[in-house]
Amino acid sequence: RKEVEQDPGPFNVPEGATVAFNCTYSNSASQSFFWYRQDCRKEPKLLMSVYSSGNEDGRFTAQLNRASQYISLLIRDSKLSDSATYLCVTRSNFGNEKLTFGTGTRLTIIP
Amino acid sequence: DAGVTQSPTHLIKTRGQQVTLRCSPISGHKSVSWYQQVLGQGPQFIFQYYEKEERGRGNFPDRFSARQFPNYSSELNVNALLLGDSALYLCASSPGPHGTPARTIYFGEGSWLTVV
Numbered sequence: 001r002k003e004v005e006q007d008p009g010p011f012n013v014p015e016g017a018t019v020a021f022n023c024t025y026s027n028s029a030s031q032s033f034f035w036y037r038q039d040c041r042k043e044p045k046l047l048m049s050v051y052s053s054g055n056e057d058g059r060f061t062a063q064l065n066r067a068s069q070y071i072s073l074l075i076r077d078s079k080l081s082d083s084a085t086y087l088c089v090t091r092s093n094f095g096n097e098k099l100t101f102g103t104g105t106r107l108t109i110i111p
Numbered sequence: 112d113a114g115v116t117q118s119p120t121h122l123i124k125t126r127g128q129q130v131t132l133r134c135s136p137i138s139g140h141k142s143v144s145w146y147q148q149v150l151g152q153g154p155q156f157i158f159q160y161y162e163k164e165e166r167g168r169g170n171f172p173d174r175f176s177a178r179q180f181p182n183y184s185s186e187l188n189v190n191a192l193l194l195g196d197s198a199l200y201l202c203a204s205s206p207g208p209h210g211t212p213a214r215t216i217y218f219g220e221g222s223w224l225t226v227v
Contacts (some may be wrong), residue, residue, distance in 0.1 A: 096167030101153030
């Protein structure tokens with residue numbers, strides 16, 4: 001079983017729609033949680049950190065449920081520029097900077 | 112300021128050969144981590160080096176090795192290449208050994224390795 005599991009998609013969503021991604025993690029020692037975005041053939045870039053209280057950044061909302069070991073990302077009013085692969089990421093903070101990535105969910109916004 | 116720079120950007124090697132990939136971190140960053148990203152998968156952690164010392168190692172065979180130099184640049188070496196080593200190799204730079212804010216971790220554009 002992978003340490004971070006995501007639905008690989010692809011998700012094909014019309015422009016303006018709301019799309020939700022889910023992720024589960026198995027390592028209970030995980031202490032930090034993130035969503036990264038990766039464009040085709042490019043490096044991953046931090047989209048946002050995820051906190052138990054939930055956090056919002058413009059059209060993006062992330063939520064963490066530590067009890068269920070579940071992370072979510074909601075994108076509202078999707079834009080063509082949101083087309084990318086979204087990677088769910090955890091970090092244990094145990095003496096190193098190891099980031100554990102999910103497989104990624106590929107999103108295509110359709111005009 | 113320059114971002115994380117990696118070289119070469121693309122290379123093709125034959126099975127059994129050896130490859131060396133290079134990474135220069137952002138100025139002021141002392142930590143370098145290496146990741147392997149196979150097509151269709153997320154990046155997988157290979158190594159982290161901080162102040163020239165190994166701080167973490169992922170689940171990779173001994174054919175993979177790395178080192179960090181006094182100027183904080185790093186090399187990743189892979190010996191006896193297999194077809195399955197074909198991947199994007201990413202370098203990540205950060206200021207500290209662990210627990211640094213994620214917004215201070217930057218990835219390079221990667222080195223695309225094809226093994227034939």
